[in-house]
Structures are given as structure tokens and as C-alpha cells.
Amino acid sequence: MSVGKRIIRHRNNLDKQLVEALRKYPSANVSDCMGRLYSMNAHIRPMGKDNKIIGQALTVKASIADNMLFHQALLMADPGDVIVVDAGRDMNHSVCGEIMYSYAKSKNIAGFVVDGSIRDVDYLVNNEFPVFAAGITGRGPYKNGPGEINVDISCGGQVVHPGDIILGDEDGIVVIPPQEALNILEKVKELQANEINSLNLIANGDWENGSIATNLSKQLKEDGYEFL
Numbered sequence: 001m002s003v004g005k006r007i008i009r010h011r012n013n014l015d016k017q018l019v020e021a022l023r024k025y026p027s028a029n030v031s032d033c034m035g036r037l038y039s040m041n042a043h044i045r046p047m048g049k050d051n052k053i054i055g056q057a058l059t060v061k062a063s064i065a066d067n068m069l070f071h072q073a074l075l076m077a078d079p080g081d082v083i084v085v086d087a088g089r090d091m092n093h094s095v096c097g098e099i100m101y102s103y104a105k106s107k108n109i110a111g112f113v114v115d116g117s118i119r120d121v122d123y124l125v126n127n128e129f130p131v132f133a134a135g136i137t138g139r140g141p142y143k144n145g146p147g148e149i150n151v152d153i154s155c156g157g158q159v160v161h162p163g164d165i166i167l168g169d170e171d172g173i174v175v176i177p178p179q180e181a182l183n184i185l186e187k188v189k190e191l192q193a194n195e196i197n198s199l200n201l202i203a204n205g206d207w208e209n210g211s212i213a214t215n216l217s218k219q220l221k222e223d224g225y226e227f228l
């Protein structure tokens with residue numbers, strides 16, 4: 001196999017309903033259900049008006065300032081895929097723009113996550129197509145390669161495997177291992193119910209009697225804090 005030039009067609013796909021069931025949960029709550037260890041770094045930000053993204057990852061490992069394999073990934077992607085690109089966090093060249101967004105949207109690709117820069121942001125401000133990235137620059141990419149498709153990559157400080165579930169919103173991106181998705185879905189349902197309880201306590205003026213406040217006071221006492 002030619003490392004640096006691998007284009008892997010096969011990827012395991014999950015039941016789409018399971019992926020869809022995660023859509024309504026905030027990335028922050030999902031992250032809490034995964035030990036707070038699987039969110040991308042804060043430099044990966046939503047760049048347009050559509051901030052909600054969910055789908056299975058089709059990964060691209062790109063050369064710096066080059067989007068040849070990103071274009072190939074667009075041709076290979078299925079509806080609902082999120083194209084996740086390791087573009088080396090480069091701030092000097094963008095690796096996608098309006099032509100690529102338009103084609104991806106026409107194929108019902110779920111969005112892009114790029115550890116690098118993008119351009120033609122006007123399109124993203126005026127159309128529903130979610131793109132998360134590290135920066136914006138009008139200086140465009142080359143198309144020479146090398147690069148790879150559907151290999152494990154690094155994006156936003158996280159390892160992303162082909163087929164991982166990518167969930168994102170205004171708080172950024174969390175990466176969910178597909179084999180754990182059902183388990184995480186159950187946990188996040190429970191966490192969400194607890195958050196609703198907390199918000200109800202606040203609304204009713206009862207926060208001081210809730211479990212967070214009571215546990216805090218117990219912990220401060222146990223740890224020897226003094227109120228002076």
C-alpha cells in the first residue's frame with residue numbers, strides 16, 4: 001500500500017436513525033458524557049449561519065495548502081457524511097470555497113470540519129451549509145497532492161477515525177466513537193433531564209436547596225474551607 005496516497009473506499013456505516021437521535025443534544029452535554037475528553041479545540045469555529053452539524057466522518061489528510069484529495073472526497077461522499085479535513089492548521093491558504101460548498105450541498109453532504117482555513121465565507125453567511133474551521137483567508141489552495149482519504153487523522157486536537165460521529169454546534173465539535181453511540185445517547189438523555197431540573201430550580205428560586213449547592217457546601221466543609 002502506498003502510504004501518503006491511500007484512498008480507502010470502505011467505511012463502516014451506522015444506522016442513520018441512531019446518528020439522527022443524537023442531533024438534538026448539545027455538543028457540550030455529549031462531551032460531558034464522554035469524560036469531557038473528546039471535544040475539538042476552541043480554534044475550530046462555525047463559520048456561517050448554519051451551526052448545527054451531525055454525520056459520520058469521511059476523513060481527508062491533506063498536504064499543506066492543497067485540496068486535491070478534498071475534491072476527490074467530495075466525489076466519494078454519501079448524503080449525510082461530514083467531511084473532516086486535517087489541513088495542518090494552516091493559516092496561509094484556504095482549502096475550500098463556494099464551489100465546493102455548493103456541490104456538497106447539492107449532494108446532501110452534512111457539512112465540513114477543517115483544521116485549517118477556508119474562503120468564500122459570504123456563501124456560508126447566506127446559505128444553510130455548516131462549515132467549521134480554524135481560519136479564513138482568500139489565498140487559495142493548490143491541487144497537486146499528496147493526500148489520503150479515510151485514514152485516521154488529527155483534527156482540532158482529536159483523533160478522527162473514518163466513520164466516527166461528528167456532532168457540532170455553537171460550542172464546537174465533539175467526536176463520538178460509533179461503537180459507543182448508543183451508550184452515549186442513553187447517558188446524554190439522563191444528563192439533559194438533570195439540566196432541566198437545575199433550570200427549573202433556578203426558575204423557582206430554589207437553587208440553594210438543589211443537589212449542586214448542597215454537595216458544594218458539603219465538599220467545602222470536608223476540604224477545610226473557612227468562611228471569614
Ligand SMILES: O=C([O-])CC(=O)C(=O)O
Pocket residue numbers: 067095096097098099100101119120140141
Ligand atoms: O479553489 C478551490 O478549490 C476552493 C474554492 O475557492 C471553491 O471551491 O470555490
Ligand SMILES: [Mg+2]
Pocket residue numbers: 096097098099120
Ligand atoms: Mg472559490
